[in-house]
Amino acid sequence: MAEAVRDRRSGLAPCDFETVDLDTYIGRVPGLEEFRVRPDLDAYDCRNNRLAQLALETDGFAGAVAEARERHDAARIGVFLGTSTSGILETELAYRRRDPRTGALPPDYRYAQTHNTYSLGDFVRRYLGLQGPACVVSSACSSTAKVFGNAARLIVAGVCDAAVVGGVDSLCLTTLYGFHSLELTSRAPCRPFDAERDGLSIGEGAGFALLERIGGRHRAGGAQLLGIGESCDAFHMSTPHPDGLGARYAMQRALESAGLAPADIDYINLHGTATRSNDAAEDRSVWELFGERTPCSSTKGATGHLLGAAGITEIIISILAIEHDFMPGSAHTRRIDPALKSKYLIEPREAHVGCALSNSFGFGGSNCSVVLGAAG
Amino acid sequence: MLAYIEGVGLAGPGLRGWQASRAILAGSQAYSFAPTAVAASEMLPAAERRRAGMPVKLALAAGQEAHAHAARDVAATATVFASSSGDCDNVHHMLEALATPERHISPTRFHNSVHNAAAGYWSIATQCRAPSTSLCCHDASFAAGLLEAVSQVLATGAPVVLIAYDHPYPEPLNAVRPIAGDFGVAILLAPRATERAAAAVDVAFMPQAQETSRATDPGLEKLRTGVPAARSLPLLAALARGTRETVILEYVAGTHLRVAVSPCS
Numbered sequence: 226m227a228e229a230v231r232d233r234r235s236g237l238a239p240c241d242f243e244t245v246d247l248d249t250y251i252g253r254v255p256g257l258e259e260f261r262v263r264p265d266l267d268a269y270d271c272r273n274n275r276l277a278q279l280a281l282e283t284d285g286f287a288g289a290v291a292e293a294r295e296r297h298d299a300a301r302i303g304v305f306l307g308t309s310t311s312g313i314l315e316t317e318l319a320y321r322r323r324d325p326r327t328g329a330l331p332p333d334y335r336y337a338q339t340h341n342t343y344s345l346g347d348f349v350r351r352y353l354g355l356q357g358p359a360c361v362v363s364s365a366c367s368s369t370a371k372v373f374g375n376a377a378r379l380i381v382a383g384v385c386d387a388a389v390v391g392g393v394d395s396l397c398l399t400t401l402y403g404f405h406s407l408e409l410t411s412r413a414p415c416r417p418f419d420a421e422r423d424g425l426s427i428g429e430g431a432g433f434a435l436l437e438r439i440g441g442r443h444r445a446g447g448a449q450l451l452g453i454g455e456s457c458d459a460f461h462m463s464t465p466h467p468d469g470l471g472a473r474y475a476m477q478r479a480l481e482s483a484g485l486a487p488a489d490i491d492y493i494n495l496h497g498t499a500t501r502s503n504d505a506a507e508d509r510s511v512w513e514l515f516g517e518r519t520p521c522s523s524t525k526g527a528t529g530h531l532l533g534a535a536g537i538t539e540i541i542i543s544i545l546a547i548e549h550d551f552m553p554g555s556a557h558t559r560r561i562d563p564a565l566k567s568k569y570l571i572e573p574r575e576a577h578v579g580c581a582l583s584n585s586f587g588f589g590g591s592n593c594s595v596v597l598g599a600a601g
Numbered sequence: 602m603l604a605y606i607e608g609v610g611l612a613g614p615g616l617r618g619w620q621a622s623r624a625i626l627a628g629s630q631a632y633s634f635a636p637t638a639v640a641a642s643e644m645l646p647a648a649e650r651r652r653a654g655m656p657v658k659l660a661l662a663a664g665q666e667a668h669a670h671a672a673r674d675v676a677a678t679a680t681v682f683a684s685s686s687g688d689c690d691n692v693h694h695m696l697e698a699l700a701t702p703e704r705h706i707s708p709t710r711f712h713n714s715v716h717n718a719a720a721g722y723w724s725i726a727t728q729c730r731a732p733s734t735s736l737c738c739h740d741a742s743f744a745a746g747l748l749e750a751v752s753q754v755l756a757t758g759a760p761v762v763l764i765a766y767d768h769p770y771p772e773p774l775n776a777v778r779p780i781a782g783d784f785g786v787a788i789l790l791a792p793r794a795t796e797r798a799a800a801a802v803d804v805a806f807m808p809q810a811q812e813t814s815r816a817t818d819p820g821l822e823k824l825r826t827g828v829p830a831a832r833s834l835p836l837l838a839a840l841a842r843g844t845r846e847t848v849i850l851e852y853v854a855g856t857h858l859r860v861a862v863s864p865c866s
Contacts (some may be wrong), residue, residue, distance in 0.1 A: 228861075242763075244782075255694070273814070274614045285645060286700075300808035300856075309715060309716070313696075315693075316696055316774075317696060317699050317700070319697065319838070320697065320700040321698045321700050321703040323700075323773060328773050329772075329773050329776060330773045330774070330777055334777065334779045336774065336814075337733055337739060337778070341686065341737070341739050341778070342686075342737035343707055343737045343738050343739040343742075344718055346738070346853075347739070347853070347854075350853070356808055356856070357806075357808070358748060358852070358856070359738070359745075359853050360736045360737070360738045360745035360748075360749065361715060361736060361737050361738070362734055362735065362736050363715070363716030363735055363736065364715075364716070364734060364735045365688075365715045365716075365717055365722065371734055374734075375734070375752075376737075377756075378752040378753060378755070378756040379748070379752050380750075381755075381756060382602050382752050382755050382756070384602070384752070384806050386746075398704065399695065399699065399711070399714060401713075402705075402706055402711075403695075403698060403702050403706060403708075403710075403711030403714070404711075405709075406706050406707060406708050406789075407708045407711065432640045454732075455732035455733065455734070456731070456732060457720070457721075457724035457729060457730050457731070457732075457733050458724070458730070459724040459725055459728050459729060459730050460654075460725065461719070461725070461726070462649075462712040462713070462721050462722070462725075463711075463712040471728070471730060474730055478732070487834060515797070527821065535728065539665075550850075555607075572621050576786050586826075587715075588712050588715045588717070588718075588721065589712075589715055589717040589720055589721025589722075589724070590719065590721055590724055590725075591716060591717055591721070591733065591735075595716075
């Protein structure tokens with residue numbers, strides 16, 4: 226992933242998902258259609274949980290959790306995950322197969338294990354054999370950033386010793402047709418911060434991190450969680466506050482909780498969806514706090530907008546930036562909008578990243594910023 | 602984890618507000634089922650009031666009552682929203698539209714389909730920009746919300762309101778996920794024992810099997826098992842009785858929360 230982001234590679238391609246007939250680009254994970262979840266958890270089989278299992282088995286993550294289970298009691302490891310649409314694709318497909326006489330859903334349809342928002346948490350907790358507290362946060366596109374806060378709070382309170390955080394969002398008709406109805410999807414691969422940006426590209430993805438308190442610090446992979454800030458726009462359900470007011474509160478609160486000043490942040494991974502309104506509002510709030518000094522970029526030209534999974538994906542990219550000392554560039558962005566004033570990077574940069582900030586904003590005006598630093 | 606309850610709000614079948622329901626919950630007045638009566642909040646701007654569904658009404662009614670009870674400013678309290686299934690009517694209509702050849706869904710349908718829609722409308726109504734989260738734990742959503750709210754009070758030293766609500770699906774989803782009625786409950790928690798505090802609650806995660814607390818009245822017990830947010834009823838009954846007692850709430854996969862309630866005199 227570090228190399229792909231470094232090289233400005235993009236996974237976006239013309240939409241070929243299911244029977245969707247929209248003129249847009251998507252980031253589809255190949256092979257999920259043929260994949261099945263582990264046989265003992267067959268009841269949970271759906272695209273969202275397949276993607277969860279695929280990620281749990283990547284980079285030795287499930288093995289690392291098994292090792293953590295040796296160090297801690299399984300009842301002391303929490304599971305705090307995020308998703309926006311969970312396994313709703315199963316219900317979308319089931320609604321096509323309703324009994325023509327009674328309207329009933331087909332008998333093989335399983336609501337709790339697929340559609341319900343908690344399905345993801347239930348599946349992952351069972352898959353990893355964990356017995357601690359669990360819940361699924363679903364605050365649209367800020368979900369998998371916010372779960373770092375849930376986990377850190379319960380670790381500090383002494384309820385957990387460690388926690389699996391992150392989450393999944395997978396392609397479905399709801400989000401593809403929904404964003405299309407809002408006229409927020411681009412016909413081309415999305416171009417964050419570009420003068421000609423005209424909307425987002427939807428993708429799917431999954432990511433997990435094991436958060437542990439070691440020596441008074443919250444460790445996640447090769448980095449540590451330094452701070453988290455959350456806020457509401459209190460403005461509109463699907464349009465960001467034009468001045469980026471809620472975004473600024475989230476970033477300020479994240480810096481405060483990390484005990485850092487704006488000048489301490491070396492790189493910002495923006496939410497940067499490539500819609501006209503998000504990028505303008507986010508730019509304004511970043512510029513007001515950080516001025517023209519702090520390099521920033523959005524990696525959504527590479528991944529697409531992973532919606533509920535955007536937070537964890539971009540937090541992992543920020544951790545990689547810290548581990549490998551580089552700042553990601555912006556795939557597909559050609560010419561930066563001259564109206565945007567922040568120090569936006571089109572080309573990647575090899576430079577020391579001691580501290581990074583990652584932004585995730587969602588519908589309902591839900592904002593979350595996370596500050597990460599070197600493990601130290 | 603210790604926190605102090607300053608205010609409660611309630612809107613459920615036959616339960617028209619916390620103050621009006623205390624005698625029923627304490628067992629000194631009979632419970633009788635009646636459809637949940639809740640009006641759209643005056644606090645929402647007209648456009649949002651038109652777009653808001655039943656879950657938003659439940660959340661606003663319960664949340665406002667808890668703040669009035671605690672004499673706290675709605676614009677200043679952090680929020681935790683907990684629900685099994687969000688706006689079930691809205692999701693059903695969206696799924697029906699997506700099963701047609703046109704697949705036309707309206708922008709309002711789509712943005713109301715997010716699990717945090719109630720939180721979004723709440724923040725617009727109250728102009729509150731404090732942290733807010735929206736979570737789900739299927740039947741255990743209230744317990745998960747309580748654990749999260751108490752841990753936030755502890756971490757921030759600021760008050761947090763937990764707002765849990767559930768609303769039934771229409772058919773065909775009702776057949777596979779029955780929710781027995783409209784229910785909203787709000788509990789405003791604070792870090793210190795001030796003159797506002799009604800009771801202290803000490804919340805602990807119990808990984809072992811426990812015997813879950815039940816409602817004494819058969820009608821209320823039916824509600825408790827039928828609506829995820831109504832799993833709060835044994836805790837509400839303890840608060841209504843004003844006695845020192847321990848309530849056991851079912852949490853995920855055989856785990857529980859132990860809530861030790863002590864009234865503040």
